[in-house]
Amino acid sequence: MARAPRAADAAYARIRALIAGGELAPGAPLREEELAALCGVSRTPVREALMRLEQDYLVRRTDGQRSYVADWSLDDIAEMFALRAMLEGHAAARAATRITPEGLEALRRLNARLASAVAAGDTEGFLAANRAFHDTVLGAAQSPRLAAMIGGLVEQPVVRRTAVRYGARELGQSHAEHEALIEAFARGDAGWAESVMAGHIRRAFHAFADASRAAPARSPDGSAPARAPRS
């Protein structure tokens, strides 16, 4: 239950969804007034939303403070995955020595759910379970700053595209890696947990990169993505 239905939160969610859904193509300019009209709020909450989206690297601002939808090059994405591998690996290491029996049980349950989703070919179910799994690990790491950093980094659109392009075998591999992680946690082996997690993320990157090479740029309307001016 969202306690506060703030306009700023609504605007944030809406704009984020527009970007994730591709309605706002990478490089497209974001005018505050236009977005305000789109969200049915004034510019003030839109400004807050844009600042938050900038934190998430979904929006880029030029020196003149104009906003554009961020366009991620494959290099950018590689960098992002590398950072995630390091950070989530670290989180897993911390979690290995801090996780409670309840947390461990939750992970087992979530991974079972993930397995069912894979078996049923349910991509949304997979994404939900996968996200919950990673969030649980992050919570067990008990490091708010680490969680915030990873949260800002996890480009939901990218994760989604990766999963959508995963084959059944690759999805199954995720399940197996999660199982290994659970085993490492059960034994309190921080080094193992870190290695498994880092490898898990890096494999996801290569799956994404392979898929990208097969089907590079895509825009809902088929038009060429707009380019933003100077960095």
Added chain:
Amino acid sequence: MARAPRAADAAYARIRALIAGGELAPGAPLREEELAALCGVSRTPVREALMRLEQDYLVRRTDGQRSYVADWSLDDIAEMFALRAMLEGHAAARAATRITPEGLEALRRLNARLASAVAAGDTEGFLAANRAFHDTVLGAAQSPRLAAMIGGLVEQPVVRRTAVRYGARELGQSHAEHEALIEAFARGDAGWAESVMAGHIRRAFHAFADASRAAPARSPDGSAPARAPRS
């Protein structure tokens, strides 16, 4: 030349300085109107400043959106240093294979300046050179996201307090570690660079922790620090 003397930037800098300087004690409530009056601007830029300070972990917001000066426990600081060690270590590894001869030369120059400052007992000079050195390494890593993360983490007040309490020998040790880093860069040895940097940061943490134990809490006016309500 600051290109844009924006009120929001001014407010950010001013409030940040007030927190760093201790005029605003940890846990103290931050009312937007009061800060606006203090900075001679309206609430709008203050709001932006507070959001940025929250990113820097200098300000905490309750669920009710009220703002307080963040109070860092020693555990929090330990966590921060651990993250810094990991991130800056990673940055050093990247820099080792990317740094240009000019960058290397700049590091040598900066570390020489740092040595002079140490010899002269010039703490401010040390801080400036030290910061420039680390920024240069960060730049050479060519990872904007990594730079942003570390930037948000480097608690200037903490770094300052650490340096102020450093003895001459410890300051000299920083110089020596920087030299080792330069050597690792010159040889393009990413693993070495990472190890040196991580150790460098972790040593700084222990220096800080030792100093903190010797002289724990201090408030300019000597009053007990205010406590903020629920987390």
Added chain:
DNA sequence: GCCGATCCTAATGTATACAAAACGCCGGCG
């Protein structure tokens, strides 16, 4: 024909007024 300066337009930055919500207080009740 190309480059540059200047003006114009359009977007953002700031200030203020109003609305809504949260916190704390006070009184009443168990």
Added chain:
DNA sequence: CGCCGGCGTTTTGTATACATTAGGATCGGC
């Protein structure tokens, strides 16, 4: 005596109007 609920004050959230500045187009000069 302690706890719970309602009410007033205070603080933040939102909307809007105005100021300022960046970007782009146009016109003139070379």
